[in-house]
Amino acid sequence: MTDLSKYRNIGIFAHVDAGKTTTTERILKLTGKIHKIGEVHEGESTMDFMEQEAERGITIQSAATTAYWKDHRFNIIDTPGHVDFTIEVYRSLKVLDGGIGVFCGSGGVEPQSETNWRYANDSKVSRLIYVNKLDRIGADFYRVVKQVEDILAAKPLVMALPIGFEDSFVGVIDLLTRKAWVWDESGDPLKYTIQDVPEDMKAKVEEWREKLIETAVEQDDELMEMYLGGEEPAIEDIKRCIRKGTIAMDFFPTYPGSSFKNKGVQLVLDGVVDYLPNPTEVQPQPETDIEGVETGEFAIVDPSRPLRALVFKIMDDRFGALNFVRIYSGTLKKGDTVMNTYTGKSERVGRMVEMHANDRTEIESAQAGDIVALIGLKNVQTGHTLADPDNPATLEPMVFPDPVISIAIAPKNKGAAEKLGIALNKMVQEDPSFRVETDQETNETILKGMGELHLDIKVDILRRTHGIEVEVGKPQVAYRESITQAVEDSFTHKKQSGGSGQYGKIDYTIQPNEPGAGYAFESVVVGGNVPREFWPAIDKGFKESMNKGVLAGYPVVDVKVTLRDGAFHAVDSSAIAFEIAAKGGYRQTMQKAGPQILEPIMKVDVFTPEDHVGDVIGDLNRRRAMIKSQDTAPIGVRIKAEAPLSEMFGYINTLRTMTSGRGQFSMEFSHYSPCPKNVSETVIKEAAERKKAQEAAR
Known part of the structure; x- marks a missing residue:
């Protein structure tokens, strides 16, 4: 039996471009999993193995890998940052015990960071905070720490301080040991020296160290009394308190660094070992009946108990469907027959593999606490539970949001229609936030998703992965109707x-x-x-x-x-x-x-350089947006607004033109709201014209 106290199931999540994938690459290098570091901006990272990811420099689907650090096993999932793919983050957090929230040293707490943080809170996932990119212009570790408090209403527990900022960032000071880790300029993560604290930082180190210990000892009344009596607890006792508070989510250990420059990642890895929970230390998953009502039983992490495993992701590759599974209790062996409690049917585990991005290692068995991929399952979808056939139970299922945008597609080559159906079926299995429908009247294939980029990528996957060229109609909004x-x-x-x-x-x-x-x-x-x-x-x-x-x-x-x-x-x-x-x-x-048309309203978060704020707000107003707030940051202004989806198509191109390519925005669904009269009339008129065209086509 494997020692579960040495397991860490962790995810890495953040806003687009905060450096999640680069951080994962550094972790893999330090743990000896890879020997050459692949850079995201060169399209060569290990974890972004899809063509679309390499090309756009973003993560689209979560990737899994296993690595070892100080005789601890890390099952790591690198998740996407773009808002159109938050479903990947949500599913990953659902099966993780701990996480690393990565924040950009200059961008700070960005829109997607908030969404991911909220998901992590909902899933009760303990986290470390890693403030990355401290070598960049405008980077400020202390400002990001303050933003975590103000924007996320979270309590960062600063574990280390940066030495220098921007170009002068050379290393970090571990507050517990009062030692400075200083890296040379070779870029090799292993070329560092451990030195005494620089003279000019001693006062600051003592100030932050005191805050750290005061917060930690609140977890233990005896140590608190001892500390108040003037006696400093031993470092092991302080670490024990930090671990307890981190698992309870009372605070979040926070580290500075620069993954690209290979500085500071070792301390984060040590933090994962020291402070994040192993599978037995998190609250066990509640078991439910098929309707999702809790039965009062729990899937306790124990290899000797009946099997309980949750399928959290399905990925299609050249060998067939890979079902990513988190095993909560029991053991699973190659060749076992398990029950899918959603369908009530038995499934046979053909092969079992340990994943490293898109490479795999065959394994014979896995147990409670493991994250593995199974090959050979027939009728399994994301969110299904695999259980012991003699003692079945269902784990809490996943809930996915409804899509808000759709496009019509048709194969350019009429002979590709059957091929298109098979490809779309595989893609729906992989991504529960992606839906496909056939319009019975026009016979058109309708793709539905979470945003323009989401559908853009799907069309690209059809073209590249499946070799199907399609004609794409203009995006349609998912309107709703109600009464007054x-x-x-x-x-x-x-x-x-x-x-x-x-x-x-x-x-x-x-x-x-x-x-x-x-x-x-x-x-x-x-x-x-x-x-x-x-x-x-x-x-x-x-x-x-x-x-x-x-x-x-x-x-x-x-x-x-x-x-x-x-x-x-x-x-x-x-x-x-x-x-x-x-x-x-x-x-x-x-x-x-009194029927009325409702339109989807999106939460829009725009970042713009200061000299373009007037243009951006003017343009948002023309798009019927309601400006909610405007915050000035050191390198620009962040505008939060709510705007109708129908007015936001192609917005990224307009924003880039207005801001000379420096503006960024993200958007996620907020709620439905009644349309103004003129918009309603247009929507009703377009629907009538579509109906007329369909009847004529018959």
Whole structure:
């Protein structure tokens, strides 16, 4: 049995361009996993192995690897920073025990850092903070520490101080040992010397060391009393307290460094060993029933217990589908038969591999605490649980957001249609935030995703990986419909044409529901006017009708239907008759309930140099944006706003033109909001024209 106390399942996450992948490359070099460092900006990093990643210099899908440091095993997942791919971060955090949040020394706490931090809080993942790129112009370690406090409402526990900034950044001072680590200019991470603290930094080191110890000893009353009595605890005792507070997420050990210049990464690795939890130290995963309701049982990390494993990612490669699995309890061997509790079917584990980006090492078995990839599973999707067939249980499933943008595609070569279907099916398996639908009326293939870049990459993957050239329509917004007023109404479905007839009468109220609450159905019928066995059919009739609104055919949200009364016939009434009555009632009543079009509103975060602020705000106002805040940073201004998605297509090109290529922005879905009248009219008109064109095409 492997010693689980030596395991660390960690993820590296941050905003785009904060240096996550570069940091991972340095970790792999230091742990002896790779011998030549590949640079992201040269398109040669180990973890960004997709062509699209190498070309754009960004991480698109999370990559997994295993490395060893000081006889501890690290299972590392490098995640994307771009907001369109946050789903990758969310899934990875779900199965990790600890993480390293990387922040740029000059950019500080950027928009995507906030989203990722929020996901990590939701998943209760303990973290270290690594302030990277301290060799860059405008870098300021202390400013980033302050931003972590102010923007993320988190408590950074500074473990080391930088020696110098920007060009003069040469190393770091470990506060606990009062030793300076100074690297030479060769760029070799192993060429450093450990020296005494420089004279001009002694006072600062003592000030920050005192803060560190004061915060740490709060975790232990005895040590606290000892410290207040003037006695300094031993370093091992302080470390024990830091570990306890880090696992409880009371604070986050914080380190300075520059991954690109190979300075400071060793201390972060030591921090992972010293302070991040092993698999047995995190709260065990709750077990649920198939509906997602907790049973009160937990998947305790123990190799001798029944198998519980969560599939958190599926990746298609030349050898078939790789299912990335986190094993929470039990052991898994090559050739084992396991149960997929979602489908209720058995699956056989053909092969098992340990991943290193896109290389793999065959293994015979794995146990609780491991992250491995399985080959040979047939009907498994992200979020499914694999369990012991004799003792099945489900782990808490993952919830994925709905896409907000869609495009229509068609293969340029008519013979590629079948090939396109197979390729899209594989891509949907890999990415749960990517959806594919076929428009029944036009026969068009519709791709739905989280943003323009997301869909852009998908089309690129079709072209490069699967060799399918497609024509792409212009992006479409995922509008919704809702209502503004309550209406009481009645509908009778009556049909008599020889033999048994159909009869169902319903009295109901259709009213607006709370924003974001979706569709709800309630019956307040007393007595037997509408027998209870017909209520589900009425609910189904209304619910299915909500897929198509009365204004432009978009799905209807935030509506509540209350069944008040009705009537039935002892012979002619049936579930189907009441379902048809509900559908008829929907068509009759929705027009009277003040229907309206809702549009997706996005949280927009724009960074611009100071001399272009006026232009950027003016342009956002023209896009119907609401400016929420404006913060001045040392190297520019950050503007937070909310804007309709329909106005934001192609925004990156406009922003780059306005700011001479120096502006950046990120955008994520916030909520749905009613459209202004002129926009509604345009949306309804376009829907009518589409319908007309479809009918003509028939």
